[in-house]
Amino acid sequence: MEIKENKTVDMLTKDTVSILTQKFITIEGVDQQVGENHRQAYVNSEKGRTELQEKEPANVVDSVLSIWGDVPTVADPETSDEEKG
């Protein structure tokens, strides 16, 4: 039985996006979800754009970058500012 993987580009803004991954099997013509929802957010920073391209399929990357454009809108935090704990 074939398992289909669906990707949903969710909450896409010029700065961020959340990609929802779900898996389905078809039983008597009706798609039934198997397993849990799986999500990962990406930020429109240099590192975030790289992660998006590494982890998501080309059609998802293309749709996100069509909104984000060619230039990052969020700066990756500096290490010295990050350690706030």
Next chain:
Amino acid sequence: MDIKKIKIGSTVYSIKDETARNDIKAVKIPAGNSKKPVYFNANGVPTPSAYTLADACAKGVATSVASGNTNLVTSGAVYSALADKGSYEKGTWPAEFNNGGTVQKTATGEYVKIGDMVYVYVSSGVMTTALTIDRISGLPFPVRNTSPTNISALFYAKGNTNTSNDMKLASSPITSKTVFIGNASYNTLDLWGWYKIS
């Protein structure tokens, strides 16, 4: 006046309207009479044809639900109310325990989203060798930009470290998917907290 006939066991009864007596009664019908199923109209009232009980129930939920349609309501006032008040989702997220920008360990976190609030939890599990961790990335939703206050998230990290076992208040920059916990060496590290999105 007969309203409908029903069957209980092998016996068929006719339901009679006794409005004048403020009552109804069932009358046994002799065997051999024709028997028909009970149908209901769109308002759930018994009627000679047209709808089954399931149809009447569906019509009672939303008039946009067609007979035999098993899909959820996807438009209209009911959908709008659910989307606004009852937005709920649970699932997993790919947590990465980092030091600097280097992934030291991965684990699967859990999240529950209610409306625009997200609750997250993840545990590194036991690490055989203590690892230096300063951040956990991979949140399922980006943290909301709440400029100028920049307060939209609250995380606590609890670790079994070589030097301490303190609970830490962790933080996440706005428009981020990363939680910063401060540099320390851990054998295990749990993170839990909540934040606002959108």
